Amino acid sequence: MNATPLVGAIEAGGTKMVCAVGRTWREVRDTPAHVVPTTTPDETMARVLDWFAARHAVTPLSALGVASFGPIDFAADAIATTTPKELWRGFRWRQAIATRFGDLPLGYDTDTNAAGVAEWRWGAARGRDVSVYVTVGTGIGGGIVVNGVPIHGLLHPEFGHMFVPRQAGDDFVGTCPSHGDCLEGLASGEAIARRWRRAGRELDANHPAWELESSYLALAVVNIVMITSPQIVVLGGGVMGVEGLIERVRHKVRTAVNGYLPRAELSTNVDRYLVTPGLGTYSGVVGAFALAQRALDAGPAST
């Protein structure tokens, strides 16, 4: 009756690993996930793999998918040595998973590419030729999905590290270890916390932080739109959960574009163009599920 294979999905974040199994994306979304705090690779992976091994013993998994924080150096088959998560520099997903699961088909990609694919297949970006997923959380990242396939090219997109103009009066030095005041350095959750000396979730919706934040995010969205011409932009991540923030971003994007692109999406219909994820907070883990499915189609131990 269950001809559809069971696969495992890992949303690997800097704070926690969200682990799930399922035969369909809805099952992945609707079944309570197993959450492991992200500490050292050894400790974290032991707990993650123990959990999947226990599930595997009951019903064999046919593939695993990992939606991972980055940057990922696909040529080296490892998390890049420039990741701010120092303990995870050079970490190899394939190798770590092979220690327990041998050559079980494995798909891995960045968390944002995976989420972008999930939003394209089952969420807000369904049917679009060109769609963009942006996450604004502790860091800022994103992915571009062209005809269902995330762009990799040289490596993968790193939206957070674009440069945008400073807002007048803002002299915050920025938090990015590599670039100082790149977008992530000015507008990530970490930047909010350091700029205002309080976590974003402690700042109420009328705090000036959000006026500034929406200005930077709007500039980032305009740059993404001018460079990649997406048919929809999905804005996810914890920071985007702040009440009223997406509305401010929409308004500022519309003002900044100033009618130059002759499309209702950037004027009257901007509320249907800059949207929250159709999969809510599940884009990442459902994206990992999509990677597992793709790996299964591709055969053993494929990226």
Add this chain to the structure above:
Amino acid sequence: MNATPLVGAIEAGGTKMVCAVGRTWREVRDTPAHVVPTTTPDETMARVLDWFAARHAVTPLSALGVASFGPIDFAADAIATTTPKELWRGFRWRQAIATRFGDLPLGYDTDTNAAGVAEWRWGAARGRDVSVYVTVGTGIGGGIVVNGVPIHGLLHPEFGHMFVPRQAGDDFVGTCPSHGDCLEGLASGEAIARRWRRAGRELDANHPAWELESSYLALAVVNIVMITSPQIVVLGGGVMGVEGLIERVRHKVRTAVNGYLPRAELSTNVDRYLVTPGLGTYSGVVGAFALAQRALDAGPAST
């Protein structure tokens, strides 16, 4: 002996229309082109179409390709009403060409998308999954080619209208009618001329203009790289012909990326990553040729 069809190519710029015919891209490149100044649509198109009609009378053309300035509103099948070239607002290539050539297969796209395709097929970006073509001339534009196909999405890329940080001490108001100090407003050929009150070609290679110009272009390239992750960036257009400019841009891109993307292309090998067009100044007209060929494959009057 000549089974390969003869097609026509138009590189439609705001200053001039470059018209050519050929059976191969090399023939298009190597045969002296017919150049018509861009004035009113009626006058310009009469001269352009007369020339192609004369060629057609000798050897029938099988298709036409147009690499046009933009923005192009593909949904309206017309040049967008927001183009700064006021006389050409709402101009319809298909309709104009049909008056003389009926349903001859026609391909049209932006000049930069066309040039990007030409560079991918025959120039500096051959074989890349993801490549970017940027032109810095009177205006600034660009295209992204993914597996040989230019991205359109909502409309088409408009690189020139991204926003980048101001350089310290630069208080030039910017020239963009829609955005003021977007990239094009700060760093296009027109911006250079208005900022320094002399055309760029009159400024020698040591003029401070080029230090500033290279800073803005480097920020633009970094944004393009962080957002789209291309395997190569081709920098064309008249401004890029300035001696030493591309070397300055390379140096500043490398400095700005600061090792964050773990790729030799952005450090030791940046001279092979940020490159001039493989087709020299012919990317646009050869791109128009590529569009004509594609239209021929697709049949009558296809975009």
